Amino acid sequence: xxxxxxxxxxxxxxxxxxxxxxxxxxxxxxxxxxxxxxxxxxxxxxxxxxxxxxxxxxxxxx
Numbered sequence: 001x002x003x004x005x006x007x008x009x010x011x012x013x014x015x016x017x018x019x020x021x022x023x024x025x026x027x028x029x030x031x032x033x034x035x036x037x038x039x040x041x042x043x044x045x046x047x048x049x050x051x052x053x054x055x056x057x058x059x060x061x062x
Contacts (some may be wrong), residue, residue, distance in 0.1 A: 002028050003040045010045040017043060
């Protein structure tokens, strides 16, 4: 049973997230020969004020 964790910054629509999990599921199913019903995906949306790059909060880069 593949278990996929995807961390991304908040801000995407429900439609975008649905498309993402659909596409990831299809790729894993095809490339790893696993039935889609066995693929689990966890989306972790991070707030921009809780994520930093190079010592600067992403929320400061507006």
